[in-house]
Amino acid sequence: MDKRIYFLMILSFIIGLVELIISGILDLIAEDLHVSIGQAGLLITVFAVIFAVASPILLVMTAKIERKRLTLVCLYIFLIGCIVTVFAPTFSILFIGRIILALSGALLIILCLVMAPSLVGEQYIGRAIGIVSVGVSASLVLGVPLGLIIGDSFGWRAPFVLITILTALAIIGVHVLMESIQPKPQIPLRKQLAAFKNHKITLGLTTTFLYITGHTIMYAYFKPYLEATTDFNTTWISVIYLIFGFSAVVGGGLGGVLADLLGSRKTMIIALVVFSALFFIFPYSTDSFPVFLIIIIIWGILSWAISPAMQSYLIEIAPESSEIQQSLNNSALHLGVAVGSVIGAGIVDTLSVEVNPFAGGIFIILSFITVVISISSKKKTTYKTKSAI
Template identity: 45%
Template structure:
């Protein structure tokens, strides 16, 4: 495997980490900037929403720019945006910094996914994409415990400075080791939208959106959830997030194995049902030092184990537009994070942080309905790529 793929994966990890790294330190940000925890949680919502929209849009708008130069420019914007967040004097400024960070991060992640298969031999293309994906998923699930530890010791602002410095290191390495890459054909936005005319495909993307929305209704506010329900100190909050993160990373492998063995449809339905049950029972398990760790591990594994089954289902259903569907499904994932974080904030404001798990369970049950609808819908002929 070309070592430059691992360099891109490290870069993707650093960039991906900025999305949720503040999830565990929302109380610190809220207190420092004099806003509510629910308002601070919108920092996650805004990031995910901008990320979801920016990825396909920016990739189409920059389709004629040489890839290495575009990558380096995106890293530079990402670097300065994090410095801007580090010195932000108020909540409004931090929101602006998060918007710019999300736009540059979306382009960096998409570029990493498209560059990696071009710098390896054909036999390693799928594996190279998997390595980049692992870097992103690891950042999403491990960013929070890192944020809790660093934020508790050095303050929440130091997190953005740390990410900026790591971005600088990644940029230097990529500058010296990544060769210039000519731009390739990029699917236009019209073509991507045209591929969603199939109700079977569109509802499958809604499944991803609702699952992630249900998950992040709780996960986006999991730090205050732990503090409220169990009275945990920051160190133990970090431990809980770390256990969740390890479980989530391993869940991807479990989901892939289950999909190969039982097929994507059975795997999706089984995991969605289990996911809804675990979310519903999680608040009840906080009263037991034995049941809660078990529920936490199962929740973590299920949170990312559905992704391989969803991706396999999309490839089987629309093989002629599978690349487009993977891109759209990534945006659906980010829309889910934005929806869940925003919905969780409303639940916290209107009810309590404890009820976020039950509210999330309801969204996951809705995802089950869309999954069954998609599976039963006959496959139609996908629109050709040149048509809209």
Template identity: 45%
Template sequence: MNFRVFVLAVSAFVVGMVELIIGGILPLIAEDLNVSVAAAGQLITVFALIFAVSGPVLLSLTSKIERKRLYLSSLAVFFFANLFAYGSPNFEMLIAARVITAMSASLIIVLSLTIAPKIVKPAYRSRSIGIITMGVSSSLVLGVPIGVLIGDMFGWRMLFLLIALLTLVAGVIIFYFLEPIKPDHVTSLRQQMTSLKSKKIFSAHIVTLLILAGHYTLYGYFAPFLESTMQLEPFWVSVAFFVFGISAVTGGGVGGWLTDRIGPQRTVISFISLFAVILLLLPISTSSMLFPLVLVIWGMLSWSIAPAQQSYLIQTAPETSDIQQSVNTSALQFGIATGSGFGGLVVQQTSVEATAWAGSLLVILALGFALYSFRKPAGDTKPARQE
């Protein structure tokens, strides 16, 4: 495996960490900036939505720029945006900083996903995507506990300063170890929309959205789920999150390895099916010794499908593979927002235990879209020729 893939993964980890790292210290931000906790929570929502929308657009607008230069430029913007967040005098300025951070982060993550499979041998493409996915997933999963630890010790502003410093380190590493990479082709916004007219491609993106929505329907309320079903104290809730996080980090690598072995379609079908079953079993397992095993499997599956999905898109639409990976990353972000919102409705209307079963229904729906996508012919995936 090309070591530069791991360099990109480290960069993706640093950038991805900024999304949810403030989730555990929202009360500190709310108190410092004189806003409600609910208002402070919009810092996460705004980030996810801006990230989802800006990725494909920015990738298209910058498609003629040499990739290493674009990567370093994006890291520079991300660096200054976090310094801006560190010194924000009020909530409005912090929101503005989050918008800029989300835009630059979306481009960095997408560039990492599109560059990695180009700098390795074909046999390692899925695994390279899996390694980048591990970087992103570990940042999302470990962001909350890291944020709580640093926020409680040094204040919430120190988080953004730390991320800015880590971004600087990542930029230096990228500068010295990543070679210049020419863009493959120009993908216009019109071509992006045209490519999504393909039912085969569009349904594949819906699969990603529904899987993440099903996952976050439960994960967004996992702490109260544990407290309600197992009466766990805060310490053991933290342990459960840690176990889940370690499992999720390894899931991307496992998914990439298996995709290279048996192919993306078989991997997607197998993992989605198992994912749906695990979500159904989670509430039941809380009253038995099987819960730790079910928790580990759930954690691994939560991010193991991403490499197979990305590889499937590369195989299905090689002419627009960069933009499809960007759109798929956006679908992931929309899935996070959708699942969190849907989970809230489930909790209000039924109970927190029902979030697992509701999430499983969304995953089963994703399985239907996956089967539909796989059975559609590939003839309608080519983009229209640009005049």
């Protein structure tokens, strides 16, 4: 395995931190910049929406640019976004900083995902994507507690000072460690989008959207759920979040390994069956801590084990348009986060937070149905499985 894969994992971790690290410090931002927490929450919304929409568009627009050079350009823009965020005197300036970070970060994450397969042999494609996914999953699940700890100790700007420093180190790392990586020969956008006439691709992307929506309905409101259904104090809740986070990190790597060993199709089916069952069992596990802990660990693992398998599956379906498919899969993931948060909020406000796991489970069942239909569908064209940039 090329060691540069692990550098891409670290790079994806640094970029991914920006998205949710702000969640734990919204109250600090609101107080300092004299806005409501609801307004501060728009910083998450705008980032998620831009991140989801921009990556496929930017990937097409930059299709001819050499990948190392493009990565460096994006990192310098990302660094500017970090600096704007750290020194933002008003909420409006902070909002602009988030837009800069979202635009550059969206392309950086997808670049890491599409560069990874080009650094390994065909038999390690799933594993390479899984390793990069570890960085993404680690940033998303560890960002909240990390931002909370650093923000409470040193102020809400401190987490972004850390990310600024890490970004500067990443720029040095790209200059030193990464070699020139030429883009794949450009395929006309019309021909790329023609691949989506294949229902296997459309249903695969729908699967990602549905299972992440189901996961987020529960995860976004996990703290109030624990407060409503258990006697755990704040310390124990933090411990549970960390256990979940480390499990998710393991899941990202494990999903890639299983995709290589069992095949992407079997990995996704097995994971989604267990995942959906888990959500319906979850409400009845809080009375037994050992059972509850096991479910938390399995949930964390499965929440990110499916992503690398899906990425491998999309490459297998149509390798000649794999870059745009991976980008759209990343978009589907972030749209799922946004939609799941909104649905979860509606359930909490109108029904009860205790309904969230059942609602999440329904969406995951729907994702199982779409992936089965996708796998069972016939391909109109047979492609050779090969990924290169």
